[in-house]
Amino acid sequence: MIRLENLTKSYPGQSEPAVRELTLDVPAGEIVVFVGPSGCGKTTTMKLVNRLIEPTSGRIHLDGTDVTEVNPDLLRRKIGYTIQQTGLFPHRTVADNIATVPKMLGWKSRRISERVDELLRLVGLDPALYRDRYPKQLSGGQQQRIGVARALGADPDVMLMDEPFGAIDPLNRESLQNEFLRIQADLRKTIVFVTHDVDEAIKMGDRIAVFRQGGEVVQYDTPERILAEPADEFVREFLGSGTSVKRLSLTPLSAVDVPRWSTVSEGDVDSGEVAAAPGEFRLVLDGDDKPAGWLSACPDGGPGEIVPLISLLGPDDTLFDALDQMLSLNSSAATVVDADGRYRGVLDLDTIRSAINVEPRSAPVETLQEV
């Protein structure tokens, strides 16, 4: 864990401190995102942690040790650091860049070589193709990946990441974010992540510290709670529009109470024991309790036919995915299954609304008739 305690940093010649009396804990294994407008002290605070900048007053504890009492070089070898401009050494190969800290730590060359290949694979680059290239022979996104691999070099418990995906186009940025979250799910590093971008903060952060000018943290909480209850007008404005949609994309269906609508079995449909009334749709489950389709009435009054389901939602999908599916399929409900593909329930607009506690503004939207 990182503990910042009453931290103040005043730069010489500046009338106001860049960071003032900042107290904040970064829990072990979490990503804490510093977000806020330009010049509000995010980078200064981050650089205080690995002593690239010395505090004017206050303390920083790393797993209970006061970092101001640790030799800065030794400290930095224990903390991975990656920045927007990647800071790769242009005249060193990818492998040599990644090996920077392991070499300083005196690792044997075989161990270093294995580690380099392992890290290249981790960040999605084939070692055979990339280890001997130079940074200028890589795309911007690939350089950022090498920056991340280098920061992970000696397997530090703590990572400081200053706008690590800042220089990347939106599409590549999103895939780097996703890959980094996938890596972090396994590695559980303690990470301080700086960004200007509120959407990136919401996506990447287990917690977000919203900074205001002068290094003041206005709100420090989970993305869900910051979106649901912004501390003041500054935070509300900083979050911008669309907070309800942002909350939808933060809510996995595994965390939603999905109403279980009544169903009919495929066997009963096949044997003609159940039928759908005109205008009625009934969800049909196969012998394994998996959705097989909707039973719709036949115009001629027959038992009806099973219309296959175009798409199902799983536990990793979010309320945003559910709404997106409903809009794109022009449907008022979406069928949800568990990790094994078995029926969990059916989501409609009312369920989505109540999951994020949004009151209906007008008459309730017509929903699929419950059977």
Ligand SMILES: Nc1ncnc2c1ncn2[C@@H]1O[C@H](COP(=O)(O)OP(=O)(O)OP(=O)(O)O)[C@@H](O)[C@H]1O
């Ligand atoms: N070396 C320095 N000397 C004097 N003032 C500095 C120095 N570095 C930063 N500052 C000032 O300290 C304040 C905080 O800067 P900092 O870089 O920490 O902000 P930031 O929130 O990271 O900004 P950005 O998002 O633009 O990177 C700014 O007013 C900046 O001008």
